Amino acid sequence: MSDFIFCTAQYDSGDWDSAPLVPANLIDSIARYTSISVAPTGVTVPLGSTELFKYPLAYLTGHLPVRFSELERRNLREYCDRGGMLFVDDHNHDIDGVFHKSAVEELTRAVGPLKELPNTHAIYSSFFKFEDGPPATTHELNGWGDNLVHKHLLAAMRGDRIAVLYSSKDYSSEWGYHPDNKRFLSVDNTKFGVNIVVYALTG
Amino acid sequence: MTTLERVERARRTLRAAAIGAAVLRGAAVALAVLLLAATVDAFVSLPTGARQAVPVLALIAAIVVFARRWRRAAVRADAGSAALWIEARFPSLRYALVTAVDPRYAGRVPEIERVAAEVEFEPAVIKAARRALTGPTIAVAVFAVLLLLLPSGAIARVVRPAAGDALSRARGGSHVNPLATVVVRVSPPAYAGLRDESLDNPASVRALVGSSITIEGVVGDGAVVATLGTTAPASGEAHTNAVSTADRWHLALTMPATPTAVRLRAASHERLLLLEPAPDSAPVVLLTLPGRDSILRKPTGTIRLAATASDDYGLASGAFELIVSSGSGENFTFKSRTLGAVTFTSRTGELAATLSLDSIGLQPGDMLHLRAVVRDRNNVSGPGVGTSDTRTLRIARSDEYDSVAVDPAPPPEAEKNALSQRMILMMAQALEKKRSKISHAQFVSESRAIAVDQTRLRKRVGEIVFTRLGEDTGEEGDAADKRLDRPVNADSVLAAADRLASAPVGTALEGNEDETPLVATNRPLLEAYNAMWSASGELEIGEPGKAIPFMKKALDALQAARSAERIYLRGKTRAVVVDIDRVRLQGKDKGSASARTPRQPADPARDQRVARFDAALLLTRTAPSAAVDSLLLLRLDLLDRDAGAARAIETAANALRGGKDATDALIRARRALAAVPSTPIALTAWGSPP
Numbered sequence: 084m085s086d087f088i089f090c091t092a093q094y095d096s097g098d099w100d101s102a103p104l105v106p107a108n109l110i111d112s113i114a115r116y117t118s119i120s121v122a123p124t125g126v127t128v129p130l131g132s133t134e135l136f137k138y139p140l141a142y143l144t145g146h147l148p149v150r151f152s153e154l155e156r157r158n159l160r161e162y163c164d165r166g167g168m169l170f171v172d173d174h175n176h177d178i179d180g181v182f183h184k185s186a187v188e189e190l191t192r193a194v195g196p197l198k199e200l201p202n203t204h205a206i207y208s209s210f211f212k213f214e215d216g217p218p219a220t221t222h223e224l225n226g227w228g229d230n231l232v233h234k235h236l237l238a239a240m241r242g243d244r245i246a247v248l249y250s251s252k253d254y255s256s257e258w259g260y261h262p263d264n265k266r267f268l269s270v271d272n273t274k275f276g277v278n279i280v281v282y283a284l285t286g
Numbered sequence: 287m288t289t290l291e292r293v294e295r296a297r298r299t300l301r302a303a304a305i306g307a308a309v310l311r312g313a314a315v316a317l318a319v320l321l322l323a324a325t326v327d328a329f330v331s332l333p334t335g336a337r338q339a340v341p342v343l344a345l346i347a348a349i350v351v352f353a354r355r356w357r358r359a360a361v362r363a364d365a366g367s368a369a370l371w372i373e374a375r376f377p378s379l380r381y382a383l384v385t386a387v388d389p390r391y392a393g394r395v396p397e398i399e400r401v402a403a404e405v406e407f408e409p410a411v412i413k414a415a416r417r418a419l420t421g422p423t424i425a426v427a428v429f430a431v432l433l434l435l436l437p438s439g440a441i442a443r444v445v446r447p448a449a450g451d452a453l454s455r456a457r458g459g460s461h462v463n464p465l466a467t468v469v470v471r472v473s474p475p476a477y478a479g480l481r482d483e484s485l486d487n488p489a490s491v492r493a494l495v496g497s498s499i500t501i502e503g504v505v506g507d508g509a510v511v512a513t514l515g516t517t518a519p520a521s522g523e524a525h526t527n528a529v530s531t532a533d534r535w536h537l538a539l540t541m542p543a544t545p546t547a548v549r550l551r552a553a554s555h556e557r558l559l560l561l562e563p564a565p566d567s568a569p570v571v572l573l574t575l576p577g578r579d580s581i582l583r584k585p586t587g588t589i590r591l592a593a594t595a596s597d598d599y600g601l602a603s604g605a606f607e608l609i610v611s612s613g614s615g616e617n618f619t620f621k622s623r624t625l626g627a628v629t630f631t632s633r634t635g636e637l638a639a640t641l642s643l644d645s646i647g648l649q650p651g652d653m654l655h656l657r658a659v660v661r662d663r664n665n666v667s668g669p670g671v672g673t674s675d676t677r678t679l680r681i682a683r684s685d686e687y688d689s690v691a692v693d694p695a696p697p698p699e700a701e702k703n704a705l706s707q708r709m710i711l712m713m714a715q716a717l718e719k720k721r722s723k724i725s726h727a728q729f730v731s732e733s734r735a736i737a738v739d740q741t742r743l744r745k746r747v748g749e750i751v752f753t754r755l756g757e758d759t760g761e762e763g764d765a766a767d768k769r770l771d772r773p774v775n776a777d778s779v780l781a782a783a784d785r786l787a788s789a790p791v792g793t794a795l796e797g798n799e800d801e802t803p804l805v806a807t808n809r810p811l812l813e814a815y816n817a818m819w820s821a822s823g824e825l826e827i828g829e830p831g832k833a834i835p836f837m838k839k840a841l842d843a844l845q846a847a848r849s850a851e852r853i854y855l856r857g858k859t860r861a862v863v864v865d866i867d868r869v870r871l872q873g874k875d876k877g878s879a880s881a882r883t884p885r886q887p888a889d890p891a892r893d894q895r896v897a898r899f900d901a902a903l904l905l906t907r908t909a910p911s912a913a914v915d916s917l918l919l920l921r922l923d924l925l926d927r928d929a930g931a932a933r934a935i936e937t938a939a940n941a942l943r944g945g946k947d948a949t950d951a952l953i954r955a956r957r958a959l960a961a962v963p964s965t966p967i968a969l970t971a972w973g974s975p976p
Contacts, residue, residue, distance in 0.1 A: 103861075104862060106862075107862035107863075107864050110864045110866075111864045111869055114864060114866045114869040114870055115869050115870070121866060123863050123864045123865065123866050124861060124862075124863050124864070261862060262862070262864060262869075
């Protein structure tokens with residue numbers, strides 16, 4: 084069995100590389116908590132490339148407006164139809180921000196409308212238990228961005244499977260630190276990332 | 287005498303006896319308390335605080351006992367009670383006395399008077415009064431005798447406890463250690479105005495330098511010899527012998543300027559005493575007037591001077607000090623004088639004076655330095671001299687540039703070019719307007735003058751562009767002039783810029799997508815450069831009207847360059863490779879993920895002191911007095927290095943010497959020794975605290 088490789092999706096518009104430490108941090112968490120065979124580094128794959136189909140989970144984030152090319156849109160639709168899962172996180176944590184508005188619009192065009200994901204969904208218990216749904220981030224609790232604590236994540240479904248998981252919680256900031264610094268946290272805040280990976284591999 | 291009068295006399299007798307008994311009982315209780323305390327103190331030395339409480343306790347006990355007896359006596363204060371008391375002892379009276387003292391029957395019933403007259407109750411009353419006084423009197427006498435049997439010092443220690451009375455309970459004798467109990471009396475220097483102080487069995491004595499130190503003890507086994515220093519006395523070394531008078535020995539010393547150990551020896555006994563000189567700070571002086579440095583236009587008029595001063599023990603004198611420096615370059619002359627001298631008698635004081643500038647003959651360019659200087663009353667190791675900040679007043683020279691004004695800074699390069707181009711444009715427009723009013727020769731001459739300015743500006747812009755693009759403009763200017771004196775092909779220059787910025791570091795800023803930020807920023811300047819070249823050409827041939835469009839274009843291009851967006855490129859994040867084996871605790875630690883800070887090198891001196899402390903700890907079981915001495919010597923070394931550790935060690939040494947549990951004190955001392963010492967803030971070189 085081949086290693087799980089964390090994939091960051093690169094799109095033509097915007098700053099797709101705004102959270103360069105998140106992949107390493109989640110790889111560290113997967114290695115730390117699970118027995119999943121994981122590659123030590125992630126890869127960056129263009130959203131319009133068929134290379135994307137090699138990876139069951141892709142991570143997409145940014146601050147700036149998202150404008151998919153027709154190729155990217157078509158490729159993403161096919162990726163989701165084939166069983167891939169895209170995890171999109173709003174690095175602005177702002178539902179009035181340009182990323183949120185443009186990304187939701189583009190994702191709706193590409194894979195269909197995003198709906199609230201119930202907090203009892205299997206992704207919240209795929210590895211660690213999150214009784215109250217998605218864990219809050221310090222950015223939410225400090226009132227940054229839109230000054231909201233988002234109670235739900237959004238998702239575009241393919242049947243009962245999540246095809247696109249969309250977060251306005253700014254996990255990109257929350258998890259954007261070197262994994263060696265994890266030892267300074269009393270509670271590891273990347274555990275939900277493990278759930279996303281495990282769900283993408285098993286869901 | 288009537289029956290009523292007899293009863294009244296009996297009442298007074300009984301009452302007097304009751305009051306006297308109450309007083310005696312109270313006194314007996316007070317004496318008992320004092321006797322108990324003195325007896326306990328004779329065996330176990332009570333601390334001064336406890337002994338100071340003994341007289342108070344004795345007084346309270348006496349008052350309580352007296353009050354209780356007084357209240358009982360007050361119950362029988364009337365004649366009826368006295369009559370009943372007598373009737374109880376003489377039943378044959380059959381209540382005749384009670385009836386006789388009743389106001390309703392008093393003197394009216396002869397039969398009652400007769401019955402009462404037949405009974406002689408007075409002897410019984412006197413006997414009862416004597417009996418009431420006898421017991422308390424005996425108790426008072428016994429306690430008083432017992433107190434008198436105690437040594438006189440023992441009574442004084444509980445009746446008038448005071449620091450320094452430890453010798454009162456010490457007994458001399460040929461087998462007594464004369465160093466076991468020591469009292470140190472300290473007389474500070476007169477200038478300090480402090481009271482004399484006595485210390486019982488101190489491990490160290492802290493006093494002002496020059497204080498008289500008298501060490502006292504009881505005469506015992508061997509003569510007492512003192513040696514100053516930390517080492518054992520060697521042969522030939524100067525000793526100080528104690529003077530013996532009656533049953534006491536005395537040793538007089540003077541507090542030295544540096545911490546010193548006094549080693550007391552008598553036969554086989556030895557004891558250490560540390561002498562710690564307390565500092566006498568220099569006066570603190572604050573110059574309040576003039577409030578700041580200044581420059582005077584003319585050396586005339588008067589200036590008010592004011593200062594405040596304070597000292598920890600007392601100020602002696604103070605004055606303002608003036609220094610006038612004249613000259614310039616490397617030739618200066620100085621003259622100084624004092625002003626407003628005052629003598630102080632307290633710890634705080636003020637100085638005030640008025641300085642006439644005319645009187646000191648200041649010349650333009652001279653500088654007047656002012657400060658207040660105050661001395662304290664320390665006539666032993668001083669005097670301490672405190673000085674204020676120095677204020678400087680300078681007399682301006684008549685031809686001097688106004689130093690208060692601020693030199694105007696040149697405008698930024700781009701601003702300067704834009705301004706110059708706008709001025710040249712306005713000059714050209716003005717010349718064009720008066721074309722018809724002046725001769726052709728003058729017109730062409732003025733046009734060529736503007737062309738010179740335009741050319742100069744063009745060269746300046748060219749230097750900026752070529753410097754930015756990394757090309758050598760030539761320090762001598764020849765190569766640059768040659769190149770800049772011809773029109774520039776913008777495309778070739780931009781191609782050079784592209785070569786310079788060969789790495790595609792970012793997306794286009796503006797204009798063409800292929801442009802790098804470097805090119806995009808310099809393009810407007812190149813356009814301005816070429817437009818200026820065209821304008822200067824037209825001006826050179828006397829056509830300012832044709833030059834104006836080029837000049838406007840150049841101005842616009844300069845404005846565009848000014849408003850160009852600056853981009854600061856973000857550094858690329860290093861790729862992080864997770865060591866999966868290490869995270870899963872399966873691999874070997876091949877290094878450190880983050881830099882490890884090397885430990886601070888150990889302080890060898892501190893380690894040495896800790897080792898000395900540990901050695902002293904080992905001695906506490908086998909030779910406690912040697913351990914105490916070792917600790918005191920260690921403390922002597924620490925006095926000027928680590929005051930906290932020195933205090934902790936003193937506490938531990940005192941506890942050990944007092945035979946108390948010193949565990950906690952020793953633990954604290956060990957921690958203080960092992961910690962990094964904090965250096966005390968020393969006085970500045972100028973004598974005033976920072």
